[in-house]
Amino acid sequence: MEISVCWFRRDLRLEDNTALYNALNSDYAVLPIFIFDKDILEELPRNDARVNFIHQQLTQINKELGKYKGSLKIYNSSVDEAWEELIKEFNVKEVYINEDYEPYAMQRDERVEQFLASKNIQLKSFTDQVVFKPKQILKDDGLPYTVYTPYKNKWLKHFELNKPQVLPTPNLENLYSSNFNFPSLSDIGFKPSTIQVEDFNLKQLGNYEQTRDVPHLNGTSYLGPHLRFGTVSVRSIISQLKPSDHVFLSELIWREFFIQILVHFPRVVNENFKSKYNGIVWRNNEDEFSRWCEGKTGYPIVDAGMRQLNETGYMHNRVRMVTASFLCKHLLIDWRWGEAYFAEKLLDYELASNNGNWQWSSGTGCDAAPYFRVFNPTSQTQRFDPDMKYIKKWVPELNELTYTPMVDHKMARERALRTYKTGLESFI
Known part of the structure; x- marks a missing residue:
């Protein structure tokens, strides 16, 4: 029997899923698959909360498919091994995917496309993770944007002309009839996590502009992990926004801005976007880094x-900026160390946004905060957590008489300015 395959990756939903919708409207019965990629998974802790979340979402999808006599075919192997096995077992004519823009994913998809082409199988890819492809919003001279505000203005102009439509409910009658064995979490080598992904909440958006910087208020959407793993489409989210939600929309555009930076300048994964900062000599004190990781800085x-990050996999956005600035400026520890730690812990980790925001905080990125902007943790507390409701929740032992900062703010700020200035001069 000739079939088409819909390969789920970062699009773990049935509704408004571009690749799935197009596959179900093709001439062939659709086999949905998911690959637990061992090349990625073997690097992760066995109780990784994100793998737990993926497994939970796949369980739900499989349950829904079962109502239409279909099921997910799950592979637990390398991507190459999975495709070799699949092609031997099934007569595949077409493969449908939604594009992924991280370097590993792009290289993987190019490799799979070449393999499928050698078998005369067509790979059809769709825009789904973003509203506009990374190479769709360009300057008038055809070059990519490296400053956010003009990118945002061009994005909004395109959006007014090309508002994306939420797709109709897919016709699941066209599924390949199957009842494959669905692996347990332990079958793929993992165990339950105490950290759970919260449901996203758009009800708070009416006050988002006023509450987004106040850590103790539940003013954020918790949308990050759901966009990361595609349990909801960005089109669906935007379709629910009102004109008054423009600040929240700007945050979604920042996400696409950083994705296009990653695609156009993949070197940013390991390098400063602005090479003039390559001369900075980071202190990289391992003991101080450990104290930062553990939340024992005295600030x-x-x-x-x-x-909060270590216990929940989440951190309030305002506090992310404060902690990142503290690591890079107060402790003079390379932003790459902090970026890697956040990548390990954050439920909503996306390479483009994490990298972009860390380089913004350190001053090395595109459209970054200037190097001489050093957040004062004390004044940030006075502005955004004056009653210390957020702090007392996570630092219950706080006693101002004994809670000693590991570094003096004034000294650290002056040291940071000297170090950055010297680094810039040495590069010239």
Whole structure:
């Protein structure tokens, strides 16, 4: 029997899924698959909360498919091994995917496309993770944007002319009839996590502009992990926004801005976007880095943020900026160390946004905060957590008489300015 394959990756939903919708409207019965990629999974802790979340979402999808006599075919192997096995077992004519823009994913998809082409199988890819492809929003001279505001203006102009439509409910009658064995979490080598992904909440958006910087308020959407793993489409989210939600829309555009930076300048994964900062000599004190990771810096707002991250896989966005600035400026520890730690812990980790925001905080990125902008943790606390409701939740032992900062703010700020200035001069 000739079939088409829909390969789920970062699009773990049935509704408004571009690749799935097009596959189900093709001439062939559709086999949905998912690959637990061993090349990625073997690097992760066995109780990784994100793998738990993926497994939960796939369980739900499989349950829904079962109502239409279909099921997910799950592979637990390398991507190459999975495709070799699949092609031997099934007569595949077409493969449908939604594009992924991270370097590993792009290289993987190019490799799979070549393999499928050698078997005379067509790979059909669709835009789904973003509203506009990374190479769709360009400057008038055809070059990519490296400053956010003009990118945002061009994005909004395109959006007014090409508002994406949420797709109709897919016709699941066209599924390949199957009842494949669905692996347990332990079957793929993992165990339950104590950290759970929260449902996203758009009800708070009416006050988003006022509450987004206040850590103790539940003013954020918790949308990040759901966009990361595609349990909801960005089109669907935007279709629910009102004109008054423009600040929240700007955050979604920042996400696409950083994705296009990653695609156009893949070197940013390991390098400063602005090479003039390559001369910075980071202190990279391992003991100080450990204290930052553990939330034991002696600065309550920094410690609260790191403890929230370690315990929940989440950190309030304002506090992310404070903790990142503290690591890079107060401790003079390379932003790549902090970026890697956040990548390990954040439920909503996306390479483009994580990298972009860390380089923004360190001053090395495109459209970044200037190097001489050094967040003062104490004044940030006074502005955004004056009653210390957020801090007291995560640092219950706080006692101002004994809670000693690991570094003096004034000294650290002056040291950072000297170090950055010397680094810039040495590069010239």
